[in-house]
Amino acid sequence: MKKNLGTLCVQGGWTPGNGEPRVVPIFQSTTFKYDTSEQMARLFDLEENGYFYTRLANPTNDNVASKINSLEGGVGCVLTSSGQAANFYAIFNICQSGDHFISANNIYGGTFNLFGTTMKKLGIECTFVDQDASDEEIEKAFRPNTKCVFGETISNPGCAVFDIERFAAMAHRHGVPLIVDNTFATPINCRPFEWGCDIVTHSTTKYMDGHAVQVGGAVIDSGNFDWDAHADRFPGLCTPDESYHGLTYTKSFGNKAYITKIVSQLMRDLGSIPSPMNCFLLNLGLDTLHLRMPRHCSNAETVARYLEKSPKVAWVNYPSLPSNKYYPLAQKYLKNGSCGVIAFGLKGTRDDAIRFMDSLDFIAIATHVADIRTCVLHPASHTHRQLSDEQLKEAGIAPDLIRLSVGIEDVEDILADLEQALGKM
Numbered sequence: 001m002k003k004n005l006g007t008l009c010v011q012g013g014w015t016p017g018n019g020e021p022r023v024v025p026i027f028q029s030t031t032f033k034y035d036t037s038e039q040m041a042r043l044f045d046l047e048e049n050g051y052f053y054t055r056l057a058n059p060t061n062d063n064v065a066s067k068i069n070s071l072e073g074g075v076g077c078v079l080t081s082s083g084q085a086a087n088f089y090a091i092f093n094i095c096q097s098g099d100h101f102i103s104a105n106n107i108y109g110g111t112f113n114l115f116g117t118t119m120k121k122l123g124i125e126c127t128f129v130d131q132d133a134s135d136e137e138i139e140k141a142f143r144p145n146t147k148c149v150f151g152e153t154i155s156n157p158g159c160a161v162f163d164i165e166r167f168a169a170m171a172h173r174h175g176v177p178l179i180v181d182n183t184f185a186t187p188i189n190c191r192p193f194e195w196g197c198d199i200v201t202h203s204t205t206k207y208m209d210g211h212a213v214q215v216g217g218a219v220i221d222s223g224n225f226d227w228d229a230h231a232d233r234f235p236g237l238c239t240p241d242e243s244y245h246g247l248t249y250t251k252s253f254g255n256k257a258y259i260t261k262i263v264s265q266l267m268r269d270l271g272s273i274p275s276p277m278n279c280f281l282l283n284l285g286l287d288t289l290h291l292r293m294p295r296h297c298s299n300a301e302t303v304a305r306y307l308e309k310s311p312k313v314a315w316v317n318y319p320s321l322p323s324n325k326y327y328p329l330a331q332k333y334l335k336n337g338s339c340g341v342i343a344f345g346l347k348g349t350r351d352d353a354i355r356f357m358d359s360l361d362f363i364a365i366a367t368h369v370a371d372i373r374t375c376v377l378h379p380a381s382h383t384h385r386q387l388s389d390e391q392l393k394e395a396g397i398a399p400d401l402i403r404l405s406v407g408i409e410d411v412e413d414i415l416a417d418l419e420q421a422l423g424k425m
């Protein structure tokens with residue numbers, strides 16, 4: 001039976017049999033027992049599905065992954081111990097030393113570091129492009145060794161909206177997949193596969209969890225990219241894997257080749273699995289994702305309108321405001337709302353911004369975003385401190401940018417707290 005998103009949030013993943021627990025149980029076990037050596041061997045050869053060791057698969061994790069997979073409309077999902085691990089795996093699954101990929105420049109600071117610095121040490125080079133540049137300008141970045149294109153549906157912290165359909169077309173013209181980090185929008189507000197994206201990633205630490213209780217990530221495969229049509233570009237998927245008795249992922253797993261390789265090769269060799277306990281907690285968050293997102297969005301819209309009118313505020317970037325540069329893209333990709341995050345700048349000095357944040361009452365200064373409690377952060381002095389002024393500019397972050405993550409409290413109280421803190425400037 002076809003189910004809508006709200007039903008999938010509540011009922012997706014775990015389907016109990018007769019007399020089984022109503023709620024997905026926590027299988028807090030590293031290992032699983034078999035009666036014969038033959039059975040175990042078949043699992044190791046990937047000839048049969050089954051559990052043997054939690055680094056490779058665990059029933060709690062799988063059920064939660066399956067819920068996220070159904071929300072995004074993919075063919076398979078793997079959960080990771082963080083959003084960082086998810087983005088690393090998504091790229092590393094198809095890139096090796098000597099390869100190149102393209103990313104929007106105004107992405108999350110941690111991802112920017114991963115792509116620009118750490119992956120470079122592995123011999124994988126990333127070209128950052130301005131996502132608002134013309135096709136012609138962006139297509140100059142493609143090289144013969146380019147393996148994928150990456151962007152964020154709504155960028156953290158700048159709140160730029162990514163033109164998924166346009167980037168998918170560009171990536172496909174060059175025979176490579178488009179990977180989209182859908183953390184801020186969540187599948188409630190945008191499903192990138194519907195716009196031609198091939199792989200979706202998430203930091204489940206944010207809205208999916210929503211309560212700020214676990215760090216996690218996810219990679220979801222649409223199953224749509226035809227790896228074999230570009231076999232010379234993707235030898236890892238289209239030629240035999242010596243570490244799996246010469247098995248070829250596209251031959252053995254068809255349109256699940258990409259996601260199967262992440263589990264059976266990258267998870268096996270690099271780890272980064274979430275704990276079953278954390279997956280259980282993530283699942284509690286997912287149960288109400290469809291109720292929380294609209295409230296985040298309506299609160300944020302009210303707050304963004306208030307900030308826009310305040311004489312103390314220099315600028316506001318919230319894609320659902322009609323005055324916003326990204327409003328037309330938000331209307332296309334984020335019809336039901338964008339997210340709870342607003343980027344804005346105050347008139348005055350850097351000290352004024354700090355005084356404003358320090359004067360807030362229940363709105364906390366927190367290195368977090370996208371959970372039920374309203375919080376603020378100044379990226380230039382917090383999350384993005386590792387970046388030079390030059391890199392900050394390159395990453396599309398103004399030095400005066402304040403990131404306000406609007407929670408699901410009563411919006412009158414959020415407005416009152418902002419009002420009194422702005423009054424102290």
Ligand SMILES: *Cc1c(COP(=O)(O)O)cnc(C)c1O
Pocket residue numbers: 082083084085087108110111152156181183184202203204205206215216217
């Ligand atoms: C937070 C975040 C990440 C990193 O996720 P962690 O769970 O903190 O490792 C990646 N992408 C986006 C858009 C994020 O907001």
